[in-house]
Amino acid sequence: MFEDLRWFGFEWQEGPDIGGPFAPYNQSERYSIYRDALKKLEQSGAIYPCVCSRKDLQAAARAPHAEDDNEPLYPGTCRNLSGAQIANRQFCWRFRVPDGEAISFTDGNLGPQQFIAGKDFGDFVIWRTDDVPAYQLACVVDDTAMQITEVVRGADLLVSTARQLLLYRALGLPAPEFYHCPLMTDETGFRLAKRHDALSLRRLRERGESPEALRALNHFPAAQTTN
Numbered sequence: 401m402f403e404d405l406r407w408f409g410f411e412w413q414e415g416p417d418i419g420g421p422f423a424p425y426n427q428s429e430r431y432s433i434y435r436d437a438l439k440k441l442e443q444s445g446a447i448y449p450c451v452c453s454r455k456d457l458q459a460a461a462r463a464p465h466a467e468d469d470n471e472p473l474y475p476g477t478c479r480n481l482s483g484a485q486i487a488n489r490q491f492c493w494r495f496r497v498p499d500g501e502a503i504s505f506t507d508g509n510l511g512p513q514q515f516i517a518g519k520d521f522g523d524f525v526i527w528r529t530d531d532v533p534a535y536q537l538a539c540v541v542d543d544t545a546m547q548i549t550e551v552v553r554g555a556d557l558l559v560s561t562a563r564q565l566l567l568y569r570a571l572g573l574p575a576p577e578f579y580h581c582p583l584m585t586d587e588t589g590f591r592l593a594k595r596h597d598a599l600s601l602r603r604l605r606e607r608g609e610s611p612e613a614l615r616a617l618n619h620f621p622a623a624q625t626t627n
Contacts, residue, residue: 434533449491474522493527508579515562
């Protein structure tokens with residue numbers, strides 16, 4: 401990954417391969433920091449244990465969502481379970497969203513954004529059943545610890561920003577600014593994603609494409625299927 405990014409033209413001043421003032425950068429080495437955040441959220445009552453399986457969630461799905469928002473709207477099944485109902489069962493931790501509250505922010509690229517908690521997104525996982533932090537919590541904790549002031553990422557993560565703003569507030573942390581970019585697509589308009597068997601930088605490099613030419617495109621060349 402590092403080799404491909406450098407070939408494409410990215411440069412960075414700190415990271416897991418070169419170190420830096422906020423090391424360690426590997427999430428596997430930052431476990432205690434995530435644990436501290438989890439404990440704070442639990443003590444404040446902002447989260448609750450959830451025993452729902454993936455099959456349960458698929459059966460309970462009650463609203464369509466954008467293709468890129470891969471966490472279905474949670475119906476609140478486990479919001480009020482007792483300790484006895486949780487005992488000896490595997491569970492994740494979910495953040496309890498303030499139903500009906502409008503979460504607003506101004507994106508540096510797309511302008512004013514607003515999502516309604518409980519409607520556009522539901523209670524979301526912040527700690528997985530395999531005892532590791534989920535994406536939303538890891539982002540907030542890492543960005544705060546590394547003093548990130550502006551987050552630049554794909555427009556498919558706009559709803560995640562609303563979720564993360566709630567986490568920043570619950571943890572009493574300052575939120576960074578956000579800038580969401582359009583996603584790169586192939587010539588058919590599909591986003592570049594592994595689930596679509598999209599071209600990777602490595603495959604484009606092997607095909608003889610130059611980084612300069614690729615950076616000038618607003619979409620990548622279509623994949624060439626081979627048997």
